[in-house]
Amino acid sequence: xxxxxxxxxxxxxxxxxxxxxxxxRLVEDQGVAGLSMRKLAAELGVAVTSxxxxxxxxxxxxxxxxxxxxxxxxxxxxxxxxxxxxxxxLATGLRRVLxxxxxxxxxxxxxxxTPAMFLPSQRALAAEVAAAGLSGTRAADAxxxxxxxxxxxxxxxxxxDRSPEQRPSAEDLWLAEPAADPVLSxxxxxxxxxxxxxxxxxxxxxxALLGKQ
Amino acid sequence: xxxxxxxxxxxxxxxxxxxxxxxxRLVEDQGVAGLSMRKLAAELGVAVTSxxxxxxxxxxxxxxxxxxxxxxxxxxxxxxxxxxxxxxxLATGLRRVLxxxxxxxxxxxxxxxTPAMFLPSQRALAAEVAAAGLSGTRAADAxxxxxxxxxxxxxxxxxxDRSPEQRPSAEDLWLAEPAADPVLSxxxxxxxxxxxxxxxxxxxxxxALLGKQ
DNA sequence: ACCTGAACACCGTTCAAGT
DNA sequence: ACCTGAACACCGTTCAAGT
Numbered sequence: 290x291x292x293x294x295x296x297x298x299x300x301x302x303x304x305x306x307x308x309x310x311x312x313x314r315l316v317e318d319q320g321v322a323g324l325s326m327r328k329l330a331a332e333l334g335v336a337v338t339s340x341x342x343x344x345x346x347x348x349x350x351x352x353x354x355x356x357x358x359x360x361x362x363x364x365x366x367x368x369x370x371x372x373x374x375x376x377x378x379l380a381t382g383l384r385r386v387l388x389x390x391x392x393x394x395x396x397x398x399x400x401x402x403t404p405a406m407f408l409p410s411q412r413a414l415a416a417e418v419a420a421a422g423l424s425g426t427r428a429a430d431a432x433x434x435x436x437x438x439x440x441x442x443x444x445x446x447x448x449x450d451r452s453p454e455q456r457p458s459a460e461d462l463w464l465a466e467p468a469a470d471p472v473l474s475x476x477x478x479x480x481x482x483x484x485x486x487x488x489x490x491x492x493x494x495x496x497a498l499l500g501k502q
Numbered sequence: 503x504x505x506x507x508x509x510x511x512x513x514x515x516x517x518x519x520x521x522x523x524x525x526x527r528l529v530e531d532q533g534v535a536g537l538s539m540r541k542l543a544a545e546l547g548v549a550v551t552s553x554x555x556x557x558x559x560x561x562x563x564x565x566x567x568x569x570x571x572x573x574x575x576x577x578x579x580x581x582x583x584x585x586x587x588x589x590x591x592l593a594t595g596l597r598r599v600l601x602x603x604x605x606x607x608x609x610x611x612x613x614x615x616t617p618a619m620f621l622p623s624q625r626a627l628a629a630e631v632a633a634a635g636l637s638g639t640r641a642a643d644a645x646x647x648x649x650x651x652x653x654x655x656x657x658x659x660x661x662x663d664r665s666p667e668q669r670p671s672a673e674d675l676w677l678a679e680p681a682a683d684p685v686l687s688x689x690x691x692x693x694x695x696x697x698x699x700x701x702x703x704x705x706x707x708x709x710a711l712l713g714k715q
Numbered sequence: 716a717c718c719t720g721a722a723c724a725c726c727g728t729t730c731a732a733g734t
Numbered sequence: 735a736c737c738t739g740a741a742c743a744c745c746g747t748t749c750a751a752g753t
Contacts, residue, residue: 301717326746336719338748343717347746398661404672411672412681415690419683429689434703441654444661448611459617459624468625470632476642477628490647490707497706514736539727549738551729556736560727 303333305343309357312350316392321351355396359406362386365413372421376414376495380439383410384487387443394444407436421499431498438494446483516546518556522570525563529605534564568609572619575599578626585634589627589708593652596623597700600656607657620649634712644711651707659696 311332315324326347330337344350365382367375387394397406414432423431460478467474524545528537539560543550557563578595580588600607610619627645636644673691680687 303717325744327744337746338720339718341747395661403662404675405670408672408675411690415681415686419681419686424683425685426689428683428686429692430699430702432690433694433699434706437655437658437699437703438651438707441656441658442650443654444657445650445654448608448657449616457618459621462617462621468628468632470637470641472638473628473632473641476639477624477645479642481646486643486646486650489643490650490711493647493710494651494703494707497710498703516736538725540725550727551739552737554728 302335303339303343307333308340308343309353312354316354321392321396351396352400355400355402358390358393359397359402365410367413367417372417372499373496373501375417376435376499377492379410379413379417380435380491380495383439384443387440391447394440411436418499423499434498435495438491442487515548516552516556520546521553521556522566525567529567534605534609564609565613568613568615571603571606572610572615578623580626580630585630585712586709586714588630589648589712590705592623592626592630593648593704593708596652597656600653604660607653624649631712636712647711648708651704655700
């Protein structure tokens, strides 16, 4: 009663925005497993439970991070004159985007946002495939096959990157027991050049799907 | 002193084998994240610390599990008469093996065992590619491209499977905003038939890599 | 509206002590 | 040789209480 004057609202210790930014930094530095509510609180100089007031819980926080990352992705634009070159430019662009956000693929898939995330590139690919003269199921297959190929390639690549040392490397194994063709053994004893392999395999796939040469 | 007679060794409460078997069951049922040392101990009716005596720690336990799984994989054998068919049979077999052991890919990659795991299929593929007339870098590229394609496809597939619901499905998104070609929109509004997509894309890729038609 | 500490139910791991 | 409980340093989350 009486002197219940409107207290001036004290400046909040943290904001939802600050939590999201700190979380993004943690994920980029230490991966998703490195994001803990307690580390987050310590980083922000606040009690753990404050985080919960702003973002609900860890799962909701990750949901929000993924949404922001997906919306922050640059749109892909095809370049080149013929359909094969244009589809390849989209594939290369998609690979670059995925590689630039290494935590994203896993997070997106766990959250069931894959269709939403890949719809823009799907539309762009669909336009090029249609321009190449395909339609209906044939066109949808070509688009999806290209997407699966690119996304899958990056997943394999990423796993290979993150692997610690590769105890017996493929090189060692081929040198220990060579194939009949020594040239082939030597080729396998050379480490994978991911950029070249991506270019070779994607071009082969896309040409075949579009029925060019 | 004195009566220090050789105590008859009491039957151990658990064995290394029993720990490994229980751990395998836990991983198959609940995934890698579901494998906890305490659950394991509870399941075996023993103190947590006994587990440590037998297998060292969680990481070493997972190492051992992966080794066993990799060695337990069936060897792939090519079937069919022409090179394309034989390579495709290997690709299909590899996909089947990977799908049958859904936890394996991730575990293997984290442990740096990818080369060792995929060497057998790499050798089998190399033999077929050589029979098709390729050699050197060209042959190695064809083999690796096929492996990346298959492994990547399974990773994408697996992620799609594990996803909860896919909030706005690709079907919804295409129906909400159709493409210029209504037949194409309808094709995209149909859920992916993974078996067919794998067959179509892998055949296109392999034919192109082998230079057949 | 926003922050706090206490508490609960989980983790992996180490260690000294038992038999 | 094998098992034990106590202890430590971590988790995510809930809740009642403060201002």
